Amino acid sequence: MIRAILIFNNHGKPRLSKFYEHYTEDTEQQIIRETFHLVSKRDENVCNFLEGGMLIGGSDYKLIYRHYATLYFVFCVDSSESELGILDLIQVFVETLDKCFENVCELDLIFHVDKVHNILAEMVMGGMVLETNMNEIIMQVDAQNKMEKSETFIFQSTRQDR
Amino acid sequence: MSPSVPLQEMIRAIRSARTQCEERGVIQRECAAIRAQFRQADNGGRSHNLAKLLYVHMLGYPAHFGQMECVRMIASSRYSEKRVGYLGAMMLLDEKQDASLLITNSIKNDLSHSNQYVQSLALCTLACMGSAEMCRDLAPEIDRLLRASNSYIKKKAALCAVHIVRKVHELGELFAPAARSLLSEKNHGVLHGAVVLITELCERSSESLERFRKTVPDLVQIMKGLVISGYSPEHDVAGISDPFLQVRLLRLLRILGRNNETASDAMNDLLAQVATNTDSTKTVGNAVLYETVLTVLDIKSESGLRVLAVNILGRFLLNNDRNIRYIAMTSLQKIVGTDHNAVQRHRGTIVDCLKDQDASVKRRALDLSLALVSASNIRSMMKELLLFLSSCPPELRSQAANGIFTAAERYVRDETVPNLIQLITNTSELHCYTVHKLYRALLSDISQQSLVQVACWCIGEYGDLLLRGDCQEVEPMQVCEDDVLDALETVLQSHMSSTATRGFALTATMKLSTRITDNVDRIRSIVSIYGSCIDLELQQRAVEYNALFKKYDHMRYAKKDSTHFCCCGVILFCSVNSFAFNVILEPECEQLTMHVLTLYGLTL
Numbered sequence: 001m002i003r004a005i006l007i008f009n010n011h012g013k014p015r016l017s018k019f020y021e022h023y024t025e026d027t028e029q030q031i032i033r034e035t036f037h038l039v040s041k042r043d044e045n046v047c048n049f050l051e052g053g054m055l056i057g058g059s060d061y062k063l064i065y066r067h068y069a070t071l072y073f074v075f076c077v078d079s080s081e082s083e084l085g086i087l088d089l090i091q092v093f094v095e096t097l098d099k100c101f102e103n104v105c106e107l108d109l110i111f112h113v114d115k116v117h118n119i120l121a122e123m124v125m126g127g128m129v130l131e132t133n134m135n136e137i138i139m140q141v142d143a144q145n146k147m148e149k150s151e152t153f154i155f156q157s158t159r160q161d162r
Numbered sequence: 163m164s165p166s167v168p169l170q171e172m173i174r175a176i177r178s179a180r181t182q183c184e185e186r187g188v189i190q191r192e193c194a195a196i197r198a199q200f201r202q203a204d205n206g207g208r209s210h211n212l213a214k215l216l217y218v219h220m221l222g223y224p225a226h227f228g229q230m231e232c233v234r235m236i237a238s239s240r241y242s243e244k245r246v247g248y249l250g251a252m253m254l255l256d257e258k259q260d261a262s263l264l265i266t267n268s269i270k271n272d273l274s275h276s277n278q279y280v281q282s283l284a285l286c287t288l289a290c291m292g293s294a295e296m297c298r299d300l301a302p303e304i305d306r307l308l309r310a311s312n313s314y315i316k317k318k319a320a321l322c323a324v325h326i327v328r329k330v331h332e333l334g335e336l337f338a339p340a341a342r343s344l345l346s347e348k349n350h351g352v353l354h355g356a357v358v359l360i361t362e363l364c365e366r367s368s369e370s371l372e373r374f375r376k377t378v379p380d381l382v383q384i385m386k387g388l389v390i391s392g393y394s395p396e397h398d399v400a401g402i403s404d405p406f407l408q409v410r411l412l413r414l415l416r417i418l419g420r421n422n423e424t425a426s427d428a429m430n431d432l433l434a435q436v437a438t439n440t441d442s443t444k445t446v447g448n449a450v451l452y453e454t455v456l457t458v459l460d461i462k463s464e465s466g467l468r469v470l471a472v473n474i475l476g477r478f479l480l481n482n483d484r485n486i487r488y489i490a491m492t493s494l495q496k497i498v499g500t501d502h503n504a505v506q507r508h509r510g511t512i513v514d515c516l517k518d519q520d521a522s523v524k525r526r527a528l529d530l531s532l533a534l535v536s537a538s539n540i541r542s543m544m545k546e547l548l549l550f551l552s553s554c555p556p557e558l559r560s561q562a563a564n565g566i567f568t569a570a571e572r573y574v575r576d577e578t579v580p581n582l583i584q585l586i587t588n589t590s591e592l593h594c595y596t597v598h599k600l601y602r603a604l605l606s607d608i609s610q611q612s613l614v615q616v617a618c619w620c621i622g623e624y625g626d627l628l629l630r631g632d633c634q635e636v637e638p639m640q641v642c643e644d645d646v647l648d649a650l651e652t653v654l655q656s657h658m659s660s661t662a663t664r665g666f667a668l669t670a671t672m673k674l675s676t677r678i679t680d681n682v683d684r685i686r687s688i689v690s691i692y693g694s695c696i697d698l699e700l701q702q703r704a705v706e707y708n709a710l711f712k713k714y715d716h717m718r719y720a721k722k723d724s725t726h727f728c729c730c731g732v733i734l735f736c737s738v739n740s741f742a743f744n745v746i747l748e749p750e751c752e753q754l755t756m757h758v759l760t761l762y763g764l765t766l
Contacts, residue, residue, distance in 0.1 A: 014220055014221065014222075016220070017220050020290060022256035022257070022258075022291065025219070025222065025224060025225070028222075029222040032222075043519070043520070045484070046484060046519065046520035046521070046522065046523070047483075047484035047485045047487070047488045047520055047522050047523060048485055049485065049488050049489075049522050050522055051522065051525060082409050082413075082449055082452070082453055083485075083488075083489055083492075084445055084446075084448055084449035084452060084485065084489060085405070085406060085409050085449050087445060087449075087485065088405065088406070088445060088446055088449060089406070110173060110177070111169075111170045111173055113217060113220070114169070114213050114216075114246070114249070117249055118245070121286055125285075125286050125289050125290070125318060125321045125322075126286075126289030126290050126321055126322065126324070126325045127290075127325075128289075128321045128324060128325075128358055129354070129358075129406065130317065130318065130321055130351070130354075130355070131317065131351050131354075132354075132404075132406045133350065133351070133404075136351065140314065143279070144241075144245075144279050147241050147277075147279060148241055148242045148245065151240055151241050151242055
């Protein structure tokens, strides 16, 4: 099971934080800080697995992370997930973001964090991997966005009618 | 106009704040505005406000006042509002909040909504934060969706069912039939969800495990389809067809094949095929191979297959990619208990990994090295481990030290006492000092067994030096024979003394009978008491010493014969305690002792 998915930049500022178990707000921030602290110490050419920090769950949990330019993508998982599989999942996630945002960069994630949540919701649900086929994910996300857009349009046009 | 524009304006404003204090100010102003907006009646920008609140929440500022707004938004008829409302529910609500109960009804309605995306929102939220009561209420709905809906909803319903089973174990029975039928779906997403659900059911109850064992042939078929089939562009990741599904299937097969011959037999061919045909040049291939290896080693597989699996792990260990080395060591750790010899073959590589720069790899190597320590390799392993300890990162130090001590305890014979006695024997100029010091130590504390044993031996051996009292290095203390015997008797009678210690004390008492003059009777009475001691060893000694008293009393005080007497004592001592004899050798009678020992068939 995936306990949390965190994206933060090289200075530790959170760009996305999704927790699949409940923690208080303070604990959530502490977890983000602790994870950043652990992950930022790592060299560039070491392996992508870190034994987890104390806060998020102790000895059964690992941090699996990837560093892309200015962002760290960190998945905190327990022993029931395949480590290499999660590493590939991060890759699929980033590629999907890239397709959805056209050459994604950190600013895209900052200003469209709700869209990132929607994409993630199509990939991971309740801490479990839902869909890994990039095209399928993008298709569903596009359909949902279209629905939202059409609603706004209808809403605007009804207002005009009044 | 995109619904997120006001959100973006706020984000821009927050980012333009130059200090933490300024940022706090901006956020407080925004939160106040949002709160005011929430209190107002229905307005067009509701979803924007909640989205802003969620952003603020991500940065770490309090957002609990948005909980009721989430509930209202979820109940709205507009998709955009529902979407943000559900997202807010996942971020802000949990079982402990009362507000979470209020959304149960909305979720129930949305689960039967005509629009599949609304259904999916409800499923997602239920899977993320559904409490036990919510799960119990909505389980029948989920079961219905598992059977009769499109594949998009089916796959989400499957994972939602997993969450429900985790929360309320008994509901597993409800989902078992639907899970079984999902295995015949073609859609990979649904299959994936079904496999995860079946895995969860099997892990929870053994009846489910038995029932699902019958599906092993179907699972093998699905897996074969993935491995053998031609190029399928939809699911292809770097040349492997849907590696995520393959990994999940392998894991389920592992659970089903564990401890079961028939199921394991059914999978043998498939596992051999996957192990040999999977391309290991990319990470995905390695993920599948790794899972295959774990499965092979966990089920009752043929020995040929096991050898293949361990060899694959060995190859992984030598891989340049650190990730691969890391997971190879993780899996070797899992099998080091059962296939110890196979793992021992790779000990050299593992020990080399202790010197790797990567802290994670070092940690894995340490765990594995400690598990590989055995009686045959302890010297070389300790050398490596001590080297590692001197240069390892601080967070691993305690674990390394702990492991080294545990290994020392398990494999090293405790030879402190004989070694110390040997040392004392060889330093004749310090005999007087040593016996005085040890006697004093004995008087103050008799709980440390090793110390007491050495002290007793010294008193027995050099008791005359103790009684004479003239020693330059220590402060003068008048020690009379009674005192010495008192001390030895205390050791003999104390409940803290172990049997070995009592043995030392008894022998020392006996030896003193040649060195003292007045209290021989007392010694004799002490020794004879132990002639009826419950402990066999002590009893045997006491009886033999008693015999010495009777038979060889005439030899007691002759100087020359005292060595012979001591020699006989040694021989008797040897026969009862082959452990300690190599220590208590008088140098003068060595030849005689050797002769007698050979007669007895004892060796040094």
